[in-house]
Amino acid sequence: MKRVLIRRPGSHRVLEVVSEPDPVPGPGQISIRVRAAGVNYADCVVRMGYYEAAKDLYPITPGFEFAGMVEACGPGVTEPGPGQEVFGITRFGAYASRIVVEPWQVWPCPEGWTFSECAGFPAVFLTAYYGLFKAGRVGKGEILLIHSAAGGVGTALLQLSRIAGCRACAVVGSGRKAGLCRDLGAEAVIDRSSQDLWAMAESLAPKGFDAIFDSGGPATLKAGYRRLAPGGRLVVFGFSEMFPRGRDPNLLGLAWEWLKLPRFSPLDLTSSNRGVVGFNVVRLFSQRDLARSAMGEMLGWIKEGRLRKVPVAEYPLESVVEAHQALESGTTVGKLVLTV
Template sequence: MRARKVVIEKAGGYEQLHLRNLNQVSPGPGEVVVATEAIGVNYADCVIRMGLYASAKEFVGWPITPGFEFSGTVVSVDAGVTDLAVGTRVFGVTRFGGYSTHVAVPRHQVFALPSRLTMEQAAGFPAVFLTAYYALFELAHPRAGSTVLVHSAAGGVGSALLQLGRIAGCRMVGVVGGPHKVEAARALGADVVIDKSREDLWAAAERASPRGYDVVLDANGPSTLRDSYKHLASPGKLVIYGFHSMLPRTGGRPNYAKLAWDWLRTPRFDPLTLTNDNMSVLAFNLSYLFEQRGILEESMARLLGWVEEGKLVSPQVTRFPLDAVAEAHKALESGTTVGKLVLVP
């Protein structure tokens, strides 16, 4: 197989996704090299391409190869790595660089392939489940019996949140954007599914939980943040992990006038008001957490335990060849997909 990677030279649309030949990849100190068989595609990758992802600018700059997750086979290891053999089937995470036939990553970011997951399922597992785990268990800490509202409940993170909420004993209310996503959300653990294409989102949310929500998980941004906060119970927690509604559904390029308008209408949460309302607003960016070895290892150990017990299932996977990366980005940005998209070298 010819070694290749996707390179973005500068911010822009789908035309900026270039396939380039890749020189031999060797492990650095404490690293392993994996020949990838599948690569997860996340909305953050599209944001990187548009030049709007802060940590990509901070840690890499241009040119950049996007990609946070992969699966494949170990092809070489640093001499200091003694607990992982060449030929082991693995999956893992990387802070950028994943859209490649070969990746070199620190040993602690690689995990043995679970028996219940295929290579493609495993490649789409870490980013969404680690995001969902951190949001729910590290930040929100819901008690059994809590009522939780999940936006984009049929997407990758949303479907992971539904399953984890079920494990936590919560009553899960999922919001989806079309009738074709309703059954998917219900099968993954939603007790109530709101199809906002057919009914008023917030009227339905009030019917589902008249007292409000103990936790609301929102990656939409200004289109829903203000109302998400208004529909919290007391005490309640709003967890923010994205701003998808600020970005385009078609065309692949940001509308800077819309970005400015959305920035202006994004709610600012005043600490005095939060204290009086008895509510919390929490937020995070997963790309800053990969170096937090303790968090990563503990989270993945619990998640993989639930996978082996059959309590978690990987999201539905849609495949794209690596050289169709632009089509994968178009599909993801459209908001019509269910589950995860993966690139197959």
């Protein structure tokens, strides 16, 4: 098998493709012949060495999601059987041509979806599902502000907020990302490269937003908090703005960004009826019932035609450096996947 290996955190140069014997599934496990693996911004953070849950795991193979064919079942497993086409989630290790997982981590590929479309689905949709329905607790008719709305998680948030009956206002970093957001149901799109983000936001929601989904960090958290309606929730799930676009971060720069992170006062939270909530979906690995029920519900929405395929850009596994560079440029739309 081939897999991407990061021996030590660092720049793109630390992404190596290595060959080694295929893994054998143990009791209660299945092995998958991976055909595609999703690329997430979090993988870049793992490569840089700043992803908390990966800190003690180097050398590491990144990757939270994959799609492919079941190749073999270990003792005690009958379903899914060899030859079945599945997609799934893993706590690292998906940037590989083979992976061993447990059956609860996989689902059958939806009809008519390619392996790449399937591989780009679970991580961002589980994140968006958790963010909207568990952390953000959105309700019908609520007005939401969604940052980086044309990206992987952003496009999933847009689709799911439409299902939840919410009104979504999308924020994007370039005008060419606006069309996709409108297509996915955004009521309005703010291009923050050419428009005054907060003036536009105030005109769209004069009474404030019921929930704001922020994966950028220091640049928008404080201002977003001030634009929450009474009872509004600021949902924090990423810090991509803390990292320089397309360049290696340095500790001094990160420390400076860290200093810019807002501190929220419990007194103000109480007197203004506002909330700040953070989450990391990687914790769903210890809440497998929730992961299974969320995915079951979303697969139902796919069958009913209420959820669309995610637009994907494909890169061969050997071009993992180019895939990371593209994602870190901040210019991509939809999902990126590695194909095997």
